[in-house]
Amino acid sequence: MATKSLKAVGHDLAQTNKQLELLASGPFAQGDLPLFKDKITQSGQFPLRPKSLEILQINVGYMCNQVCAHCHVDAGPDRKEIMTRETMQQCLDVIKTTGAHTLDLTGGAPEMNPDFRWFVEKASAAGIKDFIVRSNLTIIRANKKYHDLPEFFAKHGVHVVSSLPHYTQGKTDKQRGDGVFNSSIEALKSLNRVGYGKPDSPLKLDLVYNPSGAFLPGDQKAMEQDFKKALWEDFGIEFHTLFTITNLPIARFLDYLVASGNFEDYMYALVDAYNPAAVSGVMCTNTLSVSWDGYLYDCDFNQMLGLKVASKAKHISQYQEDLLAERDIVISQHCYGCTAGAGSSCQGTVA
Amino acid sequence: MDNNYYDPADLRKFGKISDWSPELGEKFFDYYNSVFKEGALSAREKSLIALAVAHVVKCPYCIDAYTKDGLQKGITKEEMMEAVHAGAAIESGATLVHGVQMMNKYNKLSM
Numbered sequence: 374m375a376t377k378s379l380k381a382v383g384h385d386l387a388q389t390n391k392q393l394e395l396l397a398s399g400p401f402a403q404g405d406l407p408l409f410k411d412k413i414t415q416s417g418q419f420p421l422r423p424k425s426l427e428i429l430q431i432n433v434g435y436m437c438n439q440v441c442a443h444c445h446v447d448a449g450p451d452r453k454e455i456m457t458r459e460t461m462q463q464c465l466d467v468i469k470t471t472g473a474h475t476l477d478l479t480g481g482a483p484e485m486n487p488d489f490r491w492f493v494e495k496a497s498a499a500g501i502k503d504f505i506v507r508s509n510l511t512i513i514r515a516n517k518k519y520h521d522l523p524e525f526f527a528k529h530g531v532h533v534v535s536s537l538p539h540y541t542q543g544k545t546d547k548q549r550g551d552g553v554f555n556s557s558i559e560a561l562k563s564l565n566r567v568g569y570g571k572p573d574s575p576l577k578l579d580l581v582y583n584p585s586g587a588f589l590p591g592d593q594k595a596m597e598q599d600f601k602k603a604l605w606e607d608f609g610i611e612f613h614t615l616f617t618i619t620n621l622p623i624a625r626f627l628d629y630l631v632a633s634g635n636f637e638d639y640m641y642a643l644v645d646a647y648n649p650a651a652v653s654g655v656m657c658t659n660t661l662s663v664s665w666d667g668y669l670y671d672c673d674f675n676q677m678l679g680l681k682v683a684s685k686a687k688h689i690s691q692y693q694e695d696l697l698a699e700r701d702i703v704i705s706q707h708c709y710g711c712t713a714g715a716g717s718s719c720q721g722t723v724a
Numbered sequence: 725m726d727n728n729y730y731d732p733a734d735l736r737k738f739g740k741i742s743d744w745s746p747e748l749g750e751k752f753f754d755y756y757n758s759v760f761k762e763g764a765l766s767a768r769e770k771s772l773i774a775l776a777v778a779h780v781v782k783c784p785y786c787i788d789a790y791t792k793d794g795l796q797k798g799i800t801k802e803e804m805m806e807a808v809h810a811g812a813a814i815e816s817g818a819t820l821v822h823g824v825q826m827m828n829k830y831n832k833l834s835m
Contacts, residue, residue: 541800584795591797595767599798641736 375440378449379625386628387447389679396622396706399637406644409708416649420701423671426694427659430477430673430719431456431464433489434665437481438515441549443583445623445677448481456665458488463667463689465495472694473661474502477719479673482512484519497529505532507581507719510560511553523567532577533569534616534719535561538585540603548585561610570612579614581721587635589642589713590617593722616721619643621674621710643709651716654723657702663689671702673719678707735785768797775804776811 379387386392400406413419435452437444468476476496483489483506497504506526513522526533537557538548545554561578564570570578580600584590597615604610620626622639630636657671661682667689670676684700686693716723742749760770771793778786794804 539798544800582798586795588792588795592767595762596798599768638732645736 375442375625376449378435378440378447378451379628380447381449381451384628386624386631389677392623392627392678393705395627395631395636400640401706406640409704409706412644412647412709413649413652413704416652418649418652421652421655421657421704422701423698424658426471426473426661426698428475428477428656428661428719429464429468429471429473429663430479430660431663432479432665432673432676433461433481433483433486433492435481436485437509438485438512439482439509439550439553441625442629443548443585443620443626445621445626445674446481447624447677452481454665455486456488456667458491460665460667460689461488461492461495463692464663465492465499467689467692468496468499468501470694475505476501476503477505477507477660479507479719482509483507484512484522490525493525493529493531497531503532504530505534507534507536508560509549510535510537510557511549513560513563514556520563523563523569526564527567527569527576530575532579533564534579534581535564536581536583537561537600538583540600540607544585548583558608558610561604561612562608565609565611570610572611578612579616580612581616581618583618583620587630587633587639589619589646590717593617593715614721616719617717618719618721619710619713619717621707623674623677623707640706640709643713646713647709648712648714648716648724651712651714651724654716654718655708655711656718656720656723657711660719661697669697672711674707674710675703678705680705730784732784732788735788738785768799771797772799772803772807776807779808780811780815 386395397408401408407415410419413421434455435446435448436450436455437448437452438450440449478493480486486492493506508522513519535557536549537545539545542554545557546552561570564578567576568574569576582590582596582600590596593615596617600615601612604612622630622636627636630639657675660672662670662673662676664670664676669682669684669687669689669692670680671682680703681687682697682700683703684697685691686696711717739753742753760767760774771790774786775790775794778790791804
């Protein structure tokens with residue numbers, strides 16, 4: 374299991390241009406697979422345009438206590454990109470006026486940002502309907518100073534969305550590191566204790582499933598039933614909804630695909646599973662992503678590839694919802710990850 | 725054409741069998757896809773049956789396909805290996821039960 378980010382070890386794929394080159398190479402360069410642009414042109418969906426904004430997703434920094442093998446952020450303890458309070462204030466100004474009904478904080482481990490609690494307190498008072506924090510669970514058990522996060526989340530009505538790749542220890546630890554499964558189970562129990570995930574509880578606890586390897590996620594509803602049954606029977610844990618998310622070929626997952634000889638097969642699998650109905654529901658059509666340094670992207674994946682929005686308003690300080698609504702969405706071959714099968718987004722399937 | 729009988733890349737060309745017989749190909753794939761839908765058996769259970777049969781008929785394409793399908797459905801490696809043993813047990817049992825025929829013949833021919 375890696376302990377350092379690709380960036381820290383100076384890996385080629387830490388450079389976004391190298392990733393984009395790779396995503397246009399092999400079967401795409403040889404014409405065996407169509408470019409994403411050509412594929413959505415065939416189904417009459419190019420250029421991809423935003424619908425009305427529903428979700429503002431803010432990445433408050435790439436620092437994380439884990440170094441997951443599949444991480445598209447290339448997050449880890451060595452990443453120093455952290456959103457400042459000044460940028461958070463600029464985000465708050467937008468949150469107060471936006472038409473978006475959902476605020477979605479992500480990272481890294483967002484809780485590791487030193488101004489995280491300040492930001493949550495301010496943002497939760499800004500009248501957003503659904504306030505999501507994406508928590509990796511282990512952070513809650515990582516250090517005493519995080520032990521009270523469940524109570525803190527409950528106090529501010531935060532909707533917790535947490536990753537758990539499988540309901541068995543082996544698969545979870547292989548993807549996320551030794552000890553992650555047991556620590557995640559403890560964290561889930563602590564969330565349940567304050568009321569998260571209980572049937573009819575307003576304290577929402579959803580889980581995210583990412584495949585632990587070069588394959589696509591199975592049926593979301595069937596997997597949710599398997600997760601619910603196993604977590605309840607083995608640990609007495611409850612949660613609300615399972616979101617299945619396809620791994621996109623970016624950063625560490627891309628590195629894994631190449632190193633394991635799975636890149637070409639995985640891209641074929643994504644293209645074969647292309648679903649035009651998923652294209653119309655992809656999250657970049659209702660989401661804007663803000664990076665730790667305040668730049669705007671069509672999604673968190675484009676953020677990690679350095680593909681800023683194609684708009685005059687490129688930074689949160691220049692935010693204009695109506696101007697941003699006129700942009701075309703920036704695409705590349707990684708987008709096949711969100712249009713495969715039932716589609717994939719930070720809210721699970723879309724089609 | 726390559727100098728080998730099996731090429732992993734041929735699996736994704738499976739659909740091409742319809743090119744030379746569209747009507748039968750279409751009927752087959754309709755049937756195939758219907759079989760693996762949720763029914764009285766779950767899609768998960770059918771995937772494990774398919775994996776066991778894939779081993780018994782020794783189809784490398786099917787083994788690749790249903791190992792991947794199992795992973796996609798969250799099936800564990802322990803479940804997959806038990807399914808392979810279920811197939812192997814029937815296969816070896818099918819051989820061994822013929823031992824009764826051998827015994828019958830032996831007894832009939834012996835004084």
